[in-house]
Amino acid sequence: MNEKVIYVKNLVKKFGSFVANDNLSFEVFGGEIFGFLGANGAGKTTAIRILSGLSSPTSGEVFVAGINASKNPEEIKKQIGYMSQKFSLYEDLTVKENIMLYGGIYGLSKSLIKERTDNLLEKLNFREYGDKLIAALPLGLRQKLAFSIAVFHEPKIVFLDEPTGGVDPITRRQFWEMIYETAARGITVFVTTHYMDEAEYCDRISIMSEGKIVALDTPENLKKLYNAGTVEEVFIKIARPVNN
Amino acid sequence: MQKVIESTDISKAFGSTKALNDITFSVDESEIFGLIGPDGAGKTTLFRIIATLLRPDNGEMKVLGQDCITGFKELRRNIGYMPGRFSLYQDLTVEENLNFYATVFGTTVKENYDLISDIYSHIEPFKKRLTGKLSGGMKQKLALSCALIHKPKLLILDEPTTGVDAVSRYEFWAMLAKLRQHNITIIVSTPYMDEAMRCDRVALIQNGLILSVAPPQKIRDGFSRKLFMIKASEKYKLIIALRKYPGTVTAYPFGDSVHVTFSDDRIDESLFRFLSEEGLSNVTAGETEAGIEDRFLELMEKGATA
Numbered sequence: 001m002n003e004k005v006i007y008v009k010n011l012v013k014k015f016g017s018f019v020a021n022d023n024l025s026f027e028v029f030g031g032e033i034f035g036f037l038g039a040n041g042a043g044k045t046t047a048i049r050i051l052s053g054l055s056s057p058t059s060g061e062v063f064v065a066g067i068n069a070s071k072n073p074e075e076i077k078k079q080i081g082y083m084s085q086k087f088s089l090y091e092d093l094t095v096k097e098n099i100m101l102y103g104g105i106y107g108l109s110k111s112l113i114k115e116r117t118d119n120l121l122e123k124l125n126f127r128e129y130g131d132k133l134i135a136a137l138p139l140g141l142r143q144k145l146a147f148s149i150a151v152f153h154e155p156k157i158v159f160l161d162e163p164t165g166g167v168d169p170i171t172r173r174q175f176w177e178m179i180y181e182t183a184a185r186g187i188t189v190f191v192t193t194h195y196m197d198e199a200e201y202c203d204r205i206s207i208m209s210e211g212k213i214v215a216l217d218t219p220e221n222l223k224k225l226y227n228a229g230t231v232e233e234v235f236i237k238i239a240r241p242v243n244n
Numbered sequence: 245m246q247k248v249i250e251s252t253d254i255s256k257a258f259g260s261t262k263a264l265n266d267i268t269f270s271v272d273e274s275e276i277f278g279l280i281g282p283d284g285a286g287k288t289t290l291f292r293i294i295a296t297l298l299r300p301d302n303g304e305m306k307v308l309g310q311d312c313i314t315g316f317k318e319l320r321r322n323i324g325y326m327p328g329r330f331s332l333y334q335d336l337t338v339e340e341n342l343n344f345y346a347t348v349f350g351t352t353v354k355e356n357y358d359l360i361s362d363i364y365s366h367i368e369p370f371k372k373r374l375t376g377k378l379s380g381g382m383k384q385k386l387a388l389s390c391a392l393i394h395k396p397k398l399l400i401l402d403e404p405t406t407g408v409d410a411v412s413r414y415e416f417w418a419m420l421a422k423l424r425q426h427n428i429t430i431i432v433s434t435p436y437m438d439e440a441m442r443c444d445r446v447a448l449i450q451n452g453l454i455l456s457v458a459p460p461q462k463i464r465d466g467f468s469r470k471l472f473m474i475k476a477s478e479k480y481k482l483i484i485a486l487r488k489y490p491g492t493v494t495a496y497p498f499g500d501s502v503h504v505t506f507s508d509d510r511i512d513e514s515l516f517r518f519l520s521e522e523g524l525s526n527v528t529a530g531e532t533e534a535g536i537e538d539r540f541l542e543l544m545e546k547g548a549t550a
Contacts, residue, residue, distance in 0.1 A: 039409040040380045139284050166406070166435040168282035168450065169541050173496045180480035180497070194409045197438060200499025219500055232438070235410045 003030035004063070005157050005188040006051060011060035013046050020046040022211035024060070030156075033179060033189045035199040035219075037231075038208030039239050044192055047208075051190070052159060053077045065156040078106065081150035081158035085165045088146030091135040095126065098134060099149060106153035120148055140171030147178055157188040165195055176201050196232035205231065209239045246273050246309065248398055248429040249294060254303035256289055263289040265452040266303070271431055271445075274424055278443030278460075279433040280536070286452040287433040288328060291402050294431065295325045308397055321349065324396035326387050328403040328433075334376030338367055338386055341375055342393060349394030359426055360389045363419050381412035388419070392428075399423070401432040405439065417442045437537040448540055455543040460536060467534035467542060469493065470509040475501045476524040485522040489515060496541060503538060 006028035013021040020043045028034045038044045049055040051064055053076035062069035065079040089098045096117060103113035121127050124144060134142060143163070151158050163179070164172040179201070183189050191202060199205050199219060206216040215222055215238055219231050226234045249271035256264040264286045271277045279287050292298040293305050296316035305312040310319050332341045342364070346353050357364075367382050367389075375386065384404060391399060401420075405413040417439065420430055432443070440446045440460045448455040448463065456463055476482040483502055486495040491514075493505040506515075511529050519527050 039411050139282075166283040168285075168544065169437070169537050170544055171282075173541075176497050177480070177483060180483070184480050194407065194413075195436065196410050197436075197499065201497065232410055236414055239409075239411055 004028070005030050005032075005065055006034075006190070007061070007063040008051075009061040011047070011050065011062055012058045013043075013050060013055070014058045019211050021050070021057075024213055026206060026213060026216055028157075028188055028190065030188055031183050031186045033183050033191065033201065033203045035202035035205035036190060036192045036208075037196075037199055037205055037235065037239070040194075042208040042239070043211040044208055048159060048190075048192060051076075052080055052082065079156045081153065081155040082161075083146050083150035083158065083163060084161040085143070085163060089134045089142060089149065092133060094131050094133055095121075095137070095145060096130045098145075099152065102149050102152055108153060116152060120152070124148060140167060140174075143167055143171065143175060144178060147175065147182075151182055151187055155187065157190055158182070160189060160191045162193045162195065162198070163191060164198060165193070196230065196235055199231045199235075207235060207239050214238050247271065247306070248273050248275070248308060249277075249431065250304075250306040251290075251294075252304045252306075254290070254293060254300045254305055256286075256293065256298070256300050262452050264293075264300070267452075267454055268303075269447055269454060269457050271429060273429055274427050275444045276420060276424065276430045276432065276442070278440050278446035279431065279449055280435075280437060280440050280446050280540075281433075281449035282435050284451075285449045287449060288402055290449075291325075291400050291431070291433065294398075295323055295400050296320060297325075321394070322397045324391035324394065324399045326391040326399075326401045326404055328406065330383055330387060332375050332383070332387055332390060335374060337372050337374055338378070339371040341386060342389055345390040346393045351394050353393065356393055356395050359395055359423075360392050362422055363392075364389045380408050381415075384408055384412065384416065388416075392423075395426075397427075397429065399428050399430045401430065403433050403435065405434060405436070413439075437535070437540060440536045446536075448536075448543060450540075450544060450547065453547070455540070455547065463536055463539050464534055467539045469505040471532050471534045471538060472504045472506070472511055472529055473498070473501045473532040474504055474527065474529040476519065476528075477526045478524055481522070482519070482524055482527075485519055485524060488522070489518050491515070494541075494545070496538075498537075503532070 004027050009025050011021050011024040036044055050057055050062055050069055053069060053073035056070050056073060064076045067075045069076060099117050100113055121130055129137060164175050179189055193199060204218050206213050222234050226237050228234045247270045251267050251269050254264055254267040267290060281287055293300050294307055296312050296319050299313055307319055308322055342353055363385050367385050405416055443460060445459050447457045483495055483497055486492050486502055486504055491506045491508060493507055495502055495504045516527060
């Protein structure tokens with residue numbers, strides 16, 4: 001649990017004269033569920049692109065799974081998983097084809113893919129769906145499958161973008177239980193979301209405003225600190241952007 | 245009081261998918277009426293029928309006293325519709341979009357400016373900017389201004405707060421509350437249960453069926469059991485243990501705690517003993533008030549077993 005899966009020190013990212021990330025420093029540990037919050041335009045996307053090896057910092061130190069993001073961004077990509085509520089799976093491929101595609105991209109052997117696919121379908125109670133097109137699956141099942149595929153290659157860390165937005169309350173809870181189970185296995189879960197009730201499920205959360213991290217603690221401590229009943233109230237108190 | 249929307253046994257299918265099943269409800273004048281349900285529940289289909297953009301297979305939809313099929317021309321002049329997908333012209337400026345919508349409805353921005361001033365003033369400094377270059381929160385405010393510019397009697401908002409940050413969502417609901425002073429009836433959909441509390445009445449919708457229609461407080465009060473909130477240091481282990489406990493009826497994660505109901509509606513020493521034997525530490529438990537989401541879960545479960 002004390003392994004630092006993300007280590008960020010004095011991260012600065014500039015686009016011309018615009019400072020998108022202004023001296024960020026934080027750490028995320030193995031098996032932790034970390035919520036990364038902020039208003040539109042606060043700089044979250046910029047930071048996540050750096051953490052996932054898609055962009056490099058202007059200055060500062062960033063290590064993800066022990067890999068230096070400035071020197072080896074390509075290596076980082078192999079160690080992470082990603083899932084977004086907006087895009088997840090190819091609708092015109094079957095469940096098994098999607099798994100095979102992602103497994104192949106991450107360089108798993110055919111025999112390992114087959115073995116893990118069988119286990120996964122068994123675990124999700126998905127046997128009957130293996131040869132069905134994603135398009136034919138109910139939304140809740142798709143989301144669960146998308147998450148399972150994002151951690152199929154056993155990454156050190158998985159990034160989730162608004163993972164349960166718009167999902168019904170029962171599916172949503174099944175989904176969070178999958179996240180807990182994944183974290184309990186030691187995989188770090190990094191969640192970004194606009195929905196503060198999703199933030200309540202995280203072990204710790206950070207709140208960004210105008211390129212800076214303005215709060216970082218457990219949801220419980222932040223609520224105490226800002227004398228608020230919910231994370232949403234905390235957010236509204238401290239994340240108000242200058243215009244809209 | 246005049247009913248602004250009267251939906252009677254409305255059904256709609258797309259192929260073998262039943263999007264709406266015998267939907268019956270009504271909306272009163274000047275009400276903020278919320279349609280709360282997950283993606284795929286049928287919210288957009290219902291809104292498109294109300295907005296005269298889609299014909300139901302069965303049933304009758306009356307809006308502002310007119311039938312949605314025979315009275316569509318008259319109705320469209322009196323309805324403001326903000327679709328879920330952003331649909332203003334991205335290559336027009338803020339000002340051009342607003343003028344365009346005013347002109348289409350035979351009015352001018354000047355004539356109805358007082359109605360939109362609260363909302364539009366936030367984006368007016370950027371009126372020469374291309375709409376495609378606006379932030380999410382600004383787009384949302386412009387879309388609302390355009391839906392209001394012809395002074396509609398009914399405003400239909402399809403998931404206006406999806407993808408918008410919490411601060412903008414908060415401001416948006418404050419704006420809707422202000423519109424009530426202009427006698428505009430609002431029907432608004434959202435997948436987010438917490439927004440239900442801001443409506444006068446809400447309908448919970450799931451799989452094309454309305455589960456319940458009532459003021460939000462009444463919906464919460466409808467929760468049939470005593471609800472307990474339990475916390476422990478090991479969250480995931482706690483859920484698993486609670487499900488194993490013989491007296492547990494339901495156990496759902498809710499943020500940093502688990503919401504639990506018991507068959508005898510109470511907690512006693514045996515629960516704490518059980519959890520301690522399961523290896524859990526720092527266990528705290530107490531009764532809590534059910535929220536909209538607790539009630540929604542209960543109604544969904546009843547639907548599943550019925």
